[in-house]
Amino acid sequence: MAETNALLEARGIGKSFLGITALDSVDLTLQRGEIHALLGENGAGKSTLIKILTGVYARDRGTIRLDGAEVSPANVAEAQALGIGTVYQEVNLLENLTVAENLFLGRQPRRFGLVDRRAMRDRSRTLLKRYGLDIDVDALLSSYSVAIRQIIAIARAVDLSGKVLVLDEPTASLDGKEVDMLFGVLRKLRDDGLGIVIITHFLNQVYAVADQVTVLRNGRLVGTRALSDLPQLELISMMLGRELQHITRDHQAEEQTVAPLAQAPIRFNGYGKRGSVAPFDLEVRPGEVVGIAGLLGSGRTETAFLLFGIDRADSGGAEIDGKPVALSSPEAAIANRFGFCPEERKTDGIIGDLSVADNIALAVQARQGWAKPISSRQKRALAQDFIRSLDIRPADAERPIKFLSGGNQQKAILARWLATEPRLLILDEPTRGIDIGAHAEILKMIERLCAEGMSLVVISSELEELTAVAHRVIVLSDRRHIAELTGSEVSADAIMQAIAGSARTEAA
C-alpha cells in the first residue's frame, strides 16, 4: 500500500517512558533529495523521534516505512544497515583515534586477516576528497576543529548507510563560516538524492538550508510545512503555540499595586558573561514575577545560571537593598536568600535516592553549614509542613524522591527553597514534564508567593504560562536581552513579534 513514494515515512509514532508520554502519534515524511528540519522546544519529542528512527529506542506504536517497506531497527547498527545514519551533536566519534580509524572502525579493510592500514588510509583520503576535505587522515581526530569532525562524522554515516542522514544539532558549536561549509556538504548530499533530517534551533539556518519543516510540541505534531511559503512569524507561533484564550493577568490594575509597593528591588546592572549572555540590566521588585522568554538556545538558562552564581558574571554587578553583593557561587547566592529550581530536574534538582524529607532539608542545611546538622525530628517536621501545604503525594516523607511523579518532585524542590524563605526564587521551566493538575497548582503557587512579597524570575517556553503569571517579560534572542514587555504589552503575540523581529535583522 505504498501510497506515496516517500523515502522514509513514519506514521503515528508513539512512545512513553514510565507512563509519561514523550511522543503522541507523530508523523514524519521524508522525500529523496530533501532537507527536512525538525523543530521544537526542549522536551518536544525531537530526540525521542530521532532515536526511534535510528534504532536507539523501540517505538510503542506506529509504523516506519523505508522505501515502502516496513522497518523496525532494533539498534543503531541495524538502522545503519538499513540505510539510516545519524550524526549526533557531541558523542559521535572517538577523539583518541585517527581520522582514518574513525572512518573505518568496525569495517577496516583487511589483508591476511590483519588490518590493512595503507588501504584504510587511501580509502579515507578518497572518501574525504568527495567532501572537499584534504587532511592528514593519520592525525588524531582531536587535532581537528568541530566543523571538520562534523564532516568526518557525516562522511562515515553516509558511507555506512547511504539513504537517510539524521543530524542532531550539527551547528550548535560552529561559527558562521563553518556552518556555511557544513551546509554546502548537506546541499551536495541532497542533490545526490539523500534524505536529510536536521534538528536545529537556529531559525535562520532552517530557512537557509531546509526545504520542509516539521514542528513538534509537547510530544505532538504541530504540522509539516514547506518553508518556501511559511513566514517566520508563523513558524515561531507553531513552535511556541498560540492557544491564547487563557487567563492573562489584569496587567494594568497590577501595575498600580506593584509600583508603589516598590521597596528596593534586586538589581543587576550590565550583568553578563562572555560567550554566555550579553550584559543586561534586570530589576526584580518584591512581589513581582519577571518572565524570561526566548527560543531554545537564546540564553534563557544561561541567564538563570548567572543570576544564581552558577556561572560567574564577568561584567556588571548585583545590588540588593542598594548594597552591592558578589554572587560568585550558588553558595553566595543562597546566603543572599536566592533559590533556584533548575530545568533538568532529574539530574540537577533532585537527589533521587534520598528521601523526600532529605531533599527538602538540603538547602536549609546548606545555609546552616555542615557543622550544625538539622536533627531528624526537625527535618521530619519541616517535611510534614511542606507536604501538607504543597499537597505533595504520596504524603510519605521517608520515601526516596525518585519514586514520586514529576509534579510532586517539582513541589518538593520548591519546598526545598521555600524552607529557606528566599527573597528571590528563580524557576527554570517549572512545569516541564508534569501533568496538567500539578501544572495548574504550581502556577497558583507562583501567584501566591508573589502576593506574599517574594520576587520571582520564571523562565518558560510556554508563552501562555508566562503571560499568565508574569508582570513583566524579558525577551531573549541569540544570547541577548532584546526586549522588555511590561503591563498591557505582555502577550504571546508581542513576545513572538519581538523574537521574529530580531531573527529577521540577523538574517539580513
Added chain:
Amino acid sequence: MIHARNLPFVTTLGIFVIAYALCVLQFPNMFSTRVIGNLLTDNAFLGIAAVGMTFVILSGGIDLSIGSVIAFTSVFVAVMVGSFGLNPLIAFALVLVISTIFGSLMGLMIRYLGIPPFVVTLAGMFLARGAAYLISTESVPISHPVIDAIQGFYFRVPGGGRLTALAMLMILVFVAGGIIAGRTRFGANVYALGGGAQSAELMGVPIGRTTVGIYALSGFLSGLAGIAYTLYTSSGYSLATVGVELDAIAAVVIGGTLLTGGVGLVAGTLVGILIQGLIQTYIVFDGTLSSWWTKIVIGILLFVFIVLQRGIIWYSNRRLAESRLREI
C-alpha cells in the same frame, strides 16, 4: 612525526635509554647480553601478565586478579604434576583453559551486570587466592623431565648471554600482543572502548563481545604468566606473587598507557618492564642498596608519568577549548 598520543611512549623509551646509559657509565659490566638475558628471564612472568593488563587498561578497565591467578596457576600446576603425576603439558593446557574461563566470567559480570571492573576483579582476586590456598598452603616443589627440558632450553647469544625459553615466551607474547592491539579489529575496538564506551557503541562496536574478550585475554595471559612463574621458580606456592597486578599496572602506566584508557602501546609496556628490571639489576650491581629502592624509584616514576599524562590531557583540552572559544 611524533603524535601527541605517542609522546608518553617516546618519553619512556628516552628515560630507559638514558637510565641504562647512566648505569653502564657506573658499571660497564651492565652493558652485556648476559645482563639483558637475565633481565628478560627474571621479568618474563611479569611481562606476560602486563601485556594482558595493557589491554584491560587500554579499554578503560582494571584487572586486580592477576597476581592471585598467577599464584593459583603455579600451585595448580605444581600439585597436578608433583602429586598426581600429570604430564606438565596437559596441566598447562588445563590451567590456561581455567584461567581464560575465569577471565571471561569476570568480563561477563562487568558487561552484563554493570559492575565496575575494580569491584569484579577485586572479588576475582580473593577468589583465585582462596582457591590457591585450598589446593595447598605449602610451597610445592616440582620436578619433571619436561619441565627440566624447558628450563634447560636456551639460545646462546654472542657475549655470553642466554636467551631462555621464558624470555622468548615473553617476547613472543609482546609481539602477538602488539599485533592484536595494532592490527586487528578486536584491537581497534579495545581502543574505541577506552576512548568512550558510549561513542563506541553508537559507532557499532560490539561492546559486550569486546569486553568479555579483553578480560578473557587477561585471564589467559595471567595463566600463562603463572606457568612462566612455575618454570622460573620450579615450585608452586599460594602465597607467592602478592601484588604482582600492581607491578603490572605500574609497568603499563610507565610504558605510557593512559590509565583512563584509549591511548597507549603494547611496546610501551615492554619498556615499562625493562625499566623496572633495570632498577633491580642496578641494585644488584651496587650491592649496598636495599631492594626497597626498587619500589621507591618505581613510585617516583609513576608520579612523573601520571603528571606527564595529566599535562598532556590538560594541554590538548586547552587546545580544544581555544578552538571552541574561537567558534563562540
